[in-house]
């Protein structure tokens with residue numbers, strides 16, 4: 001039986017970004033009714049072959065595949081307990097539907113025999129009664145006819161058990177809870193700016209109100225909700241997961257950087273890795289009970305204890321990782337004599353396990369909510385905030401396409417070219433262009449020319465990060481090419 005599903009669920013079923021479906025809505029290829037799309041429309045636009053390429057069928061096949069075996073099962077499926085709860089509720093729903101169907105069927109059979117009796121009793125045969133009887137018989141035959149199963153419906157039912165769908169009010173944002181994720185982890189993986197603090201059940205900042213569906217607790221919490229809060233349906237998102245296939249939660253989300261509190265955290269060095277002769281990856285880890293809440297594209301001040309009792313070294317650096325992993329923070333640091341943190345790092349004065357104080361986050365260079373194609377432009381270590389934004393955009397799954405332009409002014413300027421290659425191989429709508437020029441401004445002019453070739457006739461959002469001459473030259477070129485200021489977002493990086 002065909003049914004109506006949300007765009008979010010349709011994207012999951014088909015394995016395409018939501019932005020692609022939203023574009024089809026705008027082009028009139030998909031007609032919505034109350035925000036829902038009919039599965040018949042989806043099947044018309046995405047025939048079976050395409051479903052098997054990137055959608056749930058592929059995931060199901062992978063789960064069955066012995067080669068992936070246990071690892072995939074652990075990652076994709078929730079715990080046995082949660083799975084049992086979701087299956088139980090799904091079975092309840094199905095039993096309910098079955099009971100109703102049986103009652104309707106009995107009613108129709110009764111009506112048919114009553115009609116047959118009345119026709120018999122009518123002396124000269126009543127034409128209207130005969131027509132009604134025929135209509136009833138034909139309708140019943142059609143309803144009982146064997147039809148092939150709608151594959152999308154089967155997949156939708158499976159998807160409901162494997163990954164619950166959560167809708168947030170009042171924003172209307174939606175996300176899936178997969179595997180062993182809590183509500184908070186799943187929301188963050190989907191790129192949402194949920195309210196939270198400790199992430200381990202002790203601060204109470206992640207309180208949400210369950211207004212429909214069921215949840216189950218996944219860990220012990222120190223924070224005690226009041227009886228009144230419990231009665232109103234409040235739970236801690238960091239300590240609960242979805243126990244029903246669909247869930248509606250009431251919660252406040254951050255609208256932008258101004259809603260993210262300033263924090264001070266003492267993290268430790270997890271790793272230092274050479275990315276090039278003059279570029280290092282600094283991987284910091286926060287304590288389990290003190291995670292950093294930030295938005296993709298923001299920066300932190302890093303503070304290192306001075307060597308030999310000297311002054312502390314401090315410098316502002318953009319975060320290169322995704323907010324969905326709020327404990328593991330990455331930074332790309334270039335050799336720079338004017339940067340005390342870089343000096344200490346390149347002199348070997350920073351070792352695994354050393355303490356680093358973090359202050360922040362700061363910065364307004366964050367992703368806007370939009371369904372435009374996204375264009376990212378970076379110069380050298382300006383790739384750090386750009387990488388964070390790309391990872392966030394991938395979590396949000398809203399952009400119909402993404403293009404990355406990366407200029408190197410130093411021999412090791414493309415220190416993560418492999419990452420770009422991996423994105424472009426794994427993601428259909430991702431393209432990247434690497435360029436080199438000793439001079440940042442002249443490299444920016446060539447970049448504008450490359451963008452002009454295929455992007456200026458599309459409405460795109462541009463995110464630009466790098467040294468000041470690069471950013472300014474690119475902004476001038478894009479503005480001269482007619483790109484409105486509202487679609488230009490930029491950040492100067494060291």
Ligand code: FES
Pocket residue numbers: 196197198199200201202203204205206207223236237238239
């Ligand atoms: S984030 Fe602190 S209790 Fe959930």
